[in-house]
Amino acid sequence: MTTEQTNVQLANALGAVAARENITDIFFVACGGSYSLMLLSQYIVEREASGIIGSALNAAEFKARAPKRLGKNSIVIACSHSGNTPETVEAAKMARDAGALTISLTHELGSPLARASEFTVSYVHAPMTMSPAHSGAVLARLTFGILKTREGNTKLGDLDEGLAALPALVDKLISDHRGRIADFAEAHKREAVVYTMASGANYGVAYSFAICLLQEMQWIHSAAIHAGEYFHGPFEVTDFDVPFIQLMGLGPSRPMDERALAFAAKYSQRMTVLDAAKLGVVSLPESVSEYLAPLVFSPILRAYADKLAEAKGHPLTVRRYMWKMEY
C-alpha cells in the first residue's frame, strides 16, 4: 500500500460521490476500534454540514436497525482493518442492496469488505505514528472531501496542511514524552480499573483506548466517560485512588474537558492528562485543529499502552478469545 495509491482511491471514491444525484445521509459503519474512528467523522459532519446528516453505528446494530432512511441518497462508509469482520461485510452488502453508495476503508485490498463495496480506500497501519495515509486521517480526508464535493466546504486544504505536519510532530511528541510515558506505565501496572474521559472530537479516541487497549489488550476494566456526562452519574466513583486518563481537546468542547478535569483532579490523585493545547496541535491550521487533536492523541496513547504492556509483562498482541475461539 502506498500513499499515492490511497490518493488515487480517495479521488475515485469522491468522483462517485460527485456523480450521485442527491446525497442526504452518510452512515459510518464499523466495529470496535474501526467504529471509534467513525465517531470523529460523525462529529465533523454534525459541526460542518448544513444539509448532510452523519450517523455512526456499530455494524451489527446498523444491520439490525436497518435505518429507514438508508437508500440511494445515502453514502455508507464501512471500515474493517482485516476487511474480514462479518458484521461489517454484511452491513456493506445490505447498504449496497439498498442502493447506497458504498465506500470501504480497509488494510486488505482483496478482502471480503473490499469486494462487497463499490469503492475501497486502503491505508497505512503503524499505530505509534501518524500520517495523511493512516486510517483516521484517510477517513477525515474522505469526510471533508465529501463535504467539499457536495456542499462546497472549504476546509480540506487546511486539513491536508495539518495532516502533512503530523508525522514529524507525533514522532517528536512521543520522544519528548518518553519519561512521562514510562512513569505512567510503572504507576498503573497493577491497576484493575482505568477510566478514560473526553468529549467532542476526542470521545472516539477515549472509547478506543478503553475498549481496545485497556479491555482487549491489557484485560484492565475500563470505560470511556463522556466529560459532559461525568457530572450526571460517573463522577461519584471518583476517589483518591481511581485512575483517569483525561484528554483535553480544542474547540468548543474544551470547556467540558476543563470542567471535568477541574473536578476529577480535586478528588483523584491518579489523573493522567493529555492536553492538545500543549502538544503542538494549536500550531496547525485553526479551522481544523480540533479535528486533528484525536489524530495526535491516538499514536501517543498507543505509546502509553505499549509501555504499560511492557511494565505488566502482558504484550499488546496477547488475546485469550479474539481470533482463537468461535464467537
Add this chain to the structure above:
Amino acid sequence: MTTEQTNVQLANALGAVAARENITDIFFVACGGSYSLMLLSQYIVEREASGIIGSALNAAEFKARAPKRLGKNSIVIACSHSGNTPETVEAAKMARDAGALTISLTHELGSPLARASEFTVSYVHAPMTMSPAHSGAVLARLTFGILKTREGNTKLGDLDEGLAALPALVDKLISDHRGRIADFAEAHKREAVVYTMASGANYGVAYSFAICLLQEMQWIHSAAIHAGEYFHGPFEVTDFDVPFIQLMGLGPSRPMDERALAFAAKYSQRMTVLDAAKLGVVSLPESVSEYLAPLVFSPILRAYADKLAEAKGHPLTVRRYMWKMEY
C-alpha cells in the same frame, strides 16, 4: 401532576409540531439518566421515520457542538428531572434562539427548563413502577406522536395499548422476581465492577443502570457494553468472576444479545439475564414490543438496585459529590 395534565400537555406540544411548516430533525438533549431515555427515542426515529432524523446528545455536547443543521426545521426535546440542569437549560435556550421548536420534559413545571422551552410536558416519577405517564413512556408517546403528525406513522395506538398494560405487568414481574432479585443483591454486594450489556432499544437502559445506579448511587465501577461491540474489544475482560447484567431485547437487535450472552455465559459464572421474551412483553402489540421492552426493564432493574443497596447498606440516596459540592 396528573395523567390528564400530561395528556393535555402532550396534545399542546403536538399541536405546535403540526403547525410547523417543515420538520427535518429532532434533537434529543439531556444529561445522565434523562439522556439515557433519549437513546430509545433516537432508536425509534431511526427505525420508523422515512424523512425525519433523530439525534440524541448530551446537553453540554449539544451546546458545544452547535449542530449546523439546528434551526427552524428542528424540534429540540430537552429533559431534566429537576428542570434545573444548567447544561440542559442552556441547550434549550440555544435551540429556541436558533428558531427550533422547543419541548421540555420535566418533573418540575415552574423550573428554569420549563420556562426556557415553548412547551413543557410533565411526568409521574415512581422508579419501581411504570405507567403511560412515566418519563420514558411520555417520551415514547411524544416521539410516536411527532412521527404520526409529520409522517403518518400508525403505531401510536399500539403504543398506547401496550403502555396501558405496563402498570399491572411491571408490578407482577417485580413481585414474581422477588427471590431472584434478593439472590442477585446478596451475590453482588461485594463486587467492585459490574458490567451491563444490551443493544438496540435497550442500550439506553443498560447505560442508565451503569452510570446512575451502579456508578452514581452504589459507587461500583461499571460500563454499559453494546452487545455488538462486545466481540471487538470488551469481551477480552470476560472471566469466571466478572459480573455482567445482560438485557435480552425483542426485535431485530435480539440476535446481537443472544450472541453476546452465548459467549459471555460460557466464560463468566456471574451472568444475570433479564429477557424481555420471558417478561410478558411479547404479549403486548407486536409492532411496538421492541420499544416497550426498555420500559419494562427499567423498573425491574430499579428493584435490583434497590435490593443491592439494602444488601450493601449503601442507600440509593447517598451521594458524596452530587448536589453537595461546586462542580
